[in-house]
Amino acid sequence: MEIKATVGAEATYQAALKQGRFLIQHCRDCEKHVFYPREICPHCGSLSLAWMQPAGTGTVYSTTTVRRKPDAGGDYDVSLVDLDEGVRMMSRVIGMAPSDVKIGMRVRAKVMDGTGLVVFEMIGGGQ
Amino acid sequence: MSARDLRGSVAIVGVATIGCGEAPGYSDIELLARAAKAAVDDAGLTLQDIDGLCSASLNAAMWPLNVVEYLKLRPRLIEGTNIGGAAFVAHLMPAMLALNAGVCDAVLVCYGSSQRTATFGRKERGLARNLLDPSPFEAPYEPMNPPSSYALIAARHMHQYGTTRRHLAEVAVAARRWAQLNPEAFSRAPLTIEDVLKARMISDPLSIHDCCLVTDGAAAFVMVRAERARDMQKAPVYVLGSATAVWHRQVSGMDDLTVTPSKESGERAFAMAGLGPRDMHVVQTYDAFTINTILALEDLGFCKKGEGGPFVENGAIAPGGRLPVNTNGGGLSCVHPNMYGAFAIIEAVRQLRGECGERQVKGAKTAVVNGNGGVAASSQSTAILGTEAAL
Numbered sequence: 001m002e003i004k005a006t007v008g009a010e011a012t013y014q015a016a017l018k019q020g021r022f023l024i025q026h027c028r029d030c031e032k033h034v035f036y037p038r039e040i041c042p043h044c045g046s047l048s049l050a051w052m053q054p055a056g057t058g059t060v061y062s063t064t065t066v067r068r069k070p071d072a073g074g075d076y077d078v079s080l081v082d083l084d085e086g087v088r089m090m091s092r093v094i095g096m097a098p099s100d101v102k103i104g105m106r107v108r109a110k111v112m113d114g115t116g117l118v119v120f121e122m123i124g125g126g127q
Numbered sequence: 128m129s130a131r132d133l134r135g136s137v138a139i140v141g142v143a144t145i146g147c148g149e150a151p152g153y154s155d156i157e158l159l160a161r162a163a164k165a166a167v168d169d170a171g172l173t174l175q176d177i178d179g180l181c182s183a184s185l186n187a188a189m190w191p192l193n194v195v196e197y198l199k200l201r202p203r204l205i206e207g208t209n210i211g212g213a214a215f216v217a218h219l220m221p222a223m224l225a226l227n228a229g230v231c232d233a234v235l236v237c238y239g240s241s242q243r244t245a246t247f248g249r250k251e252r253g254l255a256r257n258l259l260d261p262s263p264f265e266a267p268y269e270p271m272n273p274p275s276s277y278a279l280i281a282a283r284h285m286h287q288y289g290t291t292r293r294h295l296a297e298v299a300v301a302a303r304r305w306a307q308l309n310p311e312a313f314s315r316a317p318l319t320i321e322d323v324l325k326a327r328m329i330s331d332p333l334s335i336h337d338c339c340l341v342t343d344g345a346a347a348f349v350m351v352r353a354e355r356a357r358d359m360q361k362a363p364v365y366v367l368g369s370a371t372a373v374w375h376r377q378v379s380g381m382d383d384l385t386v387t388p389s390k391e392s393g394e395r396a397f398a399m400a401g402l403g404p405r406d407m408h409v410v411q412t413y414d415a416f417t418i419n420t421i422l423a424l425e426d427l428g429f430c431k432k433g434e435g436g437p438f439v440e441n442g443a444i445a446p447g448g449r450l451p452v453n454t455n456g457g458g459l460s461c462v463h464p465n466m467y468g469a470f471a472i473i474e475a476v477r478q479l480r481g482e483c484g485e486r487q488v489k490g491a492k493t494a495v496v497n498g499n500g501g502v503a504a505s506s507q508s509t510a511i512l513g514t515e516a517a518l
Contacts (some may be wrong), residue, residue: 010263036264037422038377062384064278064288065331066271070216078270078330081378090265090379103286117267 141170159239211500306456368400
């Protein structure tokens with residue numbers, strides 16, 4: 001998926017998210033995927049980075065429950081998710097108690113309406 | 128010329144800490160100035176002798192300017208690189224290079240923070256920092272940093288190697304037991320493994336006792352070339368090895384959460400010193416969180432990767448254990464004023480001078496100091512120090 005970028009990678013990424021599309025980059029030269037969005041490939045230095053839609057599936061690499069008082073919104077999950085394309089991102093696994101999020105769990109990305117935030121939900125019954 | 132040629136060419140000849148714990152009514156620069164003066168006195172020098180400055184602050188982007196003006200220095204080396212709490216360990220190498228090149232003759236490394244008692248609150252400072260230096264791909268998920276990043280690291284280490292919360296608690300309890308032998312330490316009340324396990328959770332698997340203190344404090348030390356150090360009033364502590372490594376900034380940018388850049392900085396520093404972990408009499412890690420000490424022991428080669436948990440079991444790094452680690456009580460129980468690196472160096476120097484009273488490691492001739500910085504073990508700086516006997 002090509003996006004005519006007239007702004008930097010970060011703004012391009014955010015603009016796509018606002019339209020509900022979660023994109024990562026793919027290097028045409030070294031064939032590796034890149035996240036977070038960059039101007040040059042961190043693997044080979046190439047300027048030839050193309051936008052693409054990831055499969056959206058991934059695996060929880062690590063997870064923590066951030067403790068917060070109930071009146072401030074209660075505990076929440078912060079996880080690192082490895083997308084199947086081989087890139088890692090910080091995110092939140094939703095739809096379950098934060099303490100039930102486990103390393104190794106298979107998850108699928110979802111762009112939150114309104115906020116444009118990429119979050120993840122557990123796939124089926126987990127691993 | 129190689130790094131090896133610099134081995135032992137420079138010594139730390141004056142040290143001081145001040146305001147460890149609470150120093151109400153003092154500003155960062157006031158604490159720093161008092162520590163600087165005391166360190167220079169300890170070296171038998173005056174501030175007018177100082178012609179090299181290394182300093183950094185989390186609150187001012189051009190901090191060396193503040194220090195130069197306040198102390199009215201005219202330094203020929205001005206080194207303000209800030210890689211987080213490891214900075215003051217990392218400053219050893221540029222100071223060594225400048226001293227050896229004859230650019231300057233006496234370098235002051237100094238730091239001060241009144242973060243605990245400052246009237247301008249920690250919360251506001253944190254918000255201001257996030258505004259000036261955003262993390263657009265992490266901040267929306269509200270990690271409570273730095274604890275959440277180290278929690279993610281700890282969780283992965285536990286998953287991969289079977290490390291337990293009890294292992295982490297061993298680190299906290301060992302630090303407290305050392306602190307109980309150190310009159311300067313801020314937290315000296317009894318602490319048990321059960322206390323740590325039952326404590327309020329901050330970001331799982333880390334409880335409040337797995338996190339370093341939030342204190343005031345200032346630290347300073349003075350470095351000169353070795354030939355000059357021999358004639359000074361305190362026994363010189365030589366820099367035998369120094370290396371720094373930075374691999375990432377954020378936890379999401381860390382390739383393997385169980386391996387820190389200490390793997391690289393440790394290997395390089397030990398190679399420069401011509402020594403290894405088995406040759407070390409004292410170990411000062413930067414225990415921002417309990418997991419840090421376990422990672423440092425593994426990455427520096429005191430045990431194999433994944434065996435840091437079992438390594439610290441049964442009081443192994445506490446007083447009377449097999450390896451003296453963080454003998455001042457560390458960031459967990461002695462002092463942690465935002466950035467701790469200089470305090471770790473100074474505790475190593477005091478051990479090598481034999482100034483540590485009840486907590487003295489008898490006959491200590493070598494020490495390794497491992498600085499940690501950033502919100503996710505992002506920067507690591509390793510120093511190997513030794514007495515004249517280790518040269």
